[in-house]
Amino acid sequence: MKASCGYSWLEKTSSLRERNMGVLEGMCITDARAKYGSDFRNIGEKKDSLVARVEEVWDGLIADAQEKGWKNLVVCTHGGVITAYINYLYTDRKYGLNRKLSPDSLKVPFNTSVLTIDIVLANKQGTIQDFGNTDHLGGHFTVKDQDLR
Structure with missing residues (x-):
């Protein structure tokens, strides 16, 4: 809507x-x-249900970007959604990681942090360039208590 x-x-x-x-x-x-x-x-x-509903939006955005010639998209959502879906993109859809990131980097991000993904529209493959970036907040902030649901 x-x-x-x-x-x-x-x-x-x-x-x-x-x-x-x-x-x-x-x-x-x-x-x-x-x-x-x-x-x-x-x-x-369940995580599978969350991933399925986010994937529908994600794939739709990629299709729209391809059709309309968009170069950049901004998606805003919750940290738990970001964490679950980005780990799915990395693990199951084989998105790459920028060399400054590791799989351990893909934990619950700080509120209002920025995630950057580059996607090749021709094959819909992506590279996670940055995760949990808080430079716009004036420093490097992380979620200390990762014991979340």
């Missing part, structure tokens, strides 16, 4: 929303672990 802000090129979709946590929604991780045990991460929306 087009956003109601008056920009025809701005689109909003619920497919990029954060993972649905089911009965854990709004709970602190320590409370979820205490109530449901170590299996608490398996409650709510």
Whole structure:
């Protein structure tokens, strides 16, 4: 659906929303672990479902870019969505990593950080150039507690 802000090129979709946590929604991780045990991460929306809904948007954006000659796109979403999908792109779709990155770099990014991916439209393959970049915030910031859902 087009956003109601008056920009025809701005689109909003619920497919990029954060993972649905089911009965854990709004709970602190320590409370979820205490109530449901170590299996608490398996409650709510499954990773495969999250990846499938994001992939539909992603593939649609690549097709639109190819059709309309777009050179740059900006996609805004939540850190959990970014982490799950970027790891999928790297692991399953074989996107490359810039030499300054490693698979260990692809963890939960700092809020408002920037991720940059270059995509060759002809074959839809990509290279993850930067992940979790916070230079625009005036420094290098990371999420210290990676013990997230």
